[in-house]
Amino acid sequence: MNAPSPTKAILRSIFSWKMLFMLIGSVAIFGGVFFKIFSGFAAMQAAMLNAPVPVVNVTAQPAESQDWGIEVSAIGVLEANRGVDVTTSVAGLVQQIKFESGEKVGQGQVLVQLDADVERANLASAQASLKLARADLERGQSLRSTDNISKATLEQRQSQYEVASAEVAALSAQIEKKVIGAPFNGVLGIRKVNVGQYLDAGNPIVNIQDLSKMLVNFSVSQKDLSDLKVGQAIRMSTDAYPVSSFDGTISAIEPLINQETGMVEVQGSFDNPQGLLRPGMFAKLAILLPTRMQVVVVPQTAISYSLYGDFVYIAKEGKAETGEAVTTVERRIVKSGERRNGVVLIEEGLKADEVVVTSGQLKLDSGTRVAIVKDETLVVPEEVPVE
Template sequence: MLRRRMLIMLGVVLLVVLSLGGYKAFSVYRQIQVFATPKPPINVAVVTANEQPWQSQLPAIGTLKALQGVDLSLEIAGTVKALQFESGQKVTAGQLLLQLDSDVEKALLGTAEAELGLAKIEHGRGSQLVGSQAISKGDFDRLAAQLKKAYASVAQLNAALAKKSILAPFSGTIGIRQVDVGDYLASGTMIATLQNLSSLYVDFYVPEQAVPKLAVGQIAQVTVAAYPAQIFEAKISAINPKVDDATRNILVRATLPNPGGELLPGMFASLHVLLPGANTRVVVPESAISYTLYGNSVYVVVPKKTAGGEPEKDAKGEPQWTVERRFVETGEHRNGRVVVSKGLSAGERVVSAGQLKLDTGAHVAISADKTLQAEQNSQPRVD
């Protein structure tokens, strides 16, 4: 009886072991089938690297300055007697702008001119008398010195009288006046600003590494916040011969015609200096570039090949595609596009969306980048 029970227990244990072993074998078989089944292709957006017109540019920011601009101020103190200009008026060189009270100087000038006349008469009489030895040579020298002193006094008073008025040093537009008739002004008081707006300077800084790319006469495209849709053309007129010790930048000046007078000194300007070089570049969307610490790369779409090196096709005869990761050198970025200077040829197709799911050799299904196409259709092309 005991033996029969032991045989039954052994049979039950054996049955349980066989059942577990069969279940495990079935699980392993299913896993093998899963791994043996080919993975479906990964859907990615693909664009073609095109060789497009591309003008190399050097971006910079600067400030507009007047070709000629001064703050008119007084050299001597006095009371304003007359103002000969209005705020915002255009004036010409030499035009009288302000006259201070000069009655005292005019009276002193009259006295000095009278003394000068007397000195001339005495000097003329003395020149006759010294010839006939009626006066000594020393007396005649004193008469000559008095004549020179009288001339100097008149010249001094004429200079002081000239400082009582302000003349426009050049033609331009005068700003808002800061004084009124009757004001007593101390020396150095600013009357108004005078700016020649026919042309402007654009002063901007560039890194010292960019100096070999710059030359006098190069064109710079300028935009300002006041007219964001308008591009103004300036021409580089001077390059500073010294690099700033603190910033390692160099000052560059461009001349900007301003016949309409719409641009004003002090405006903030954004510039793009047009650089010489090839006019075409291989260009791809910025979304196609993967940026890492080890370098920039793209996923290039290539035909999938069999072990024999032949292009692989599916059951319908359609070619199969895979990707290979390729490191590239990039250049300028502009309007969502980037120049690829090395590592990619025109006509090659690159993945522009879905790179996170990829690795070299991954099987992919190609679809056009509709988002990029919509952006290119809606935005004007700027090179």
């Protein structure tokens, strides 16, 4: 076997050294690049660690423990304690109108005067006949005492007097009916007649409503009948005054149960001193039963809803790694129940006095730092800007 020539040995040695130098150069170049990348990543991580943690402003309040009465809910329609269309029972021509639409009136106050000139003339004639009949009767009674006239003649004069008296009474009543007054204290509606208009008996003149007390009629299931009694408390709300509630009592319970529906009619009574309630309003009613229980409630705005259940955010005080006092939130699944007057009953998952977030939940997750601020949504500003 031939030995390699000296020239080939030298070339092989030179190429080995070149490869070594290239390898060392590559390592140096890529090592520098990797060092810069690592240094940049380390600096970024350090900056992130030193950056301030974002804090979300929220409003919050403690969950409350309340007496929660059991309620029976219903829907009803309001009507006035008394309300009618004022009409006339006799025909006649409208001579005077003595009221304005929407006016408050008292019982007996004259509203309309119908023309009664003919009736007054007839009454004057009847009164003259009555005067003559009375004189004849008195004269006959005097003569009868001395037997100067017969008993039959006296009875005839007595009859004539009574007929004349009845005619006067009838004409007086007819004239009185031509004066149409308010049947009770109340508020008038819109006028439906004009001066000079001829009215037939029964034509409406104006509506009058006694708004001092309102009645509401509603139905409840017969299964709740044993829990109801006259005088029981009722709470009512209406769409016209959504933030207000009205307290009343049960005034009557229908003795007959509807066989088709199994419902029983109930009537409630509400004082209406300010006249806020009006006939025809729809009302949401809650009959307050005597049984009560202690429950935990939160504002409706504190509840968030998802496919996995209802949840709230609980605000908790703690300390950061630096020792700084911080407030964070915990997302907690709860079981919510009945809703009343802007609050929700919490059946499971929450205790009284735990602080729940009431607004600002969209930016939250478990562990988010928060700052609890004052809720000024409904606060009236001290100075109203002038345009």
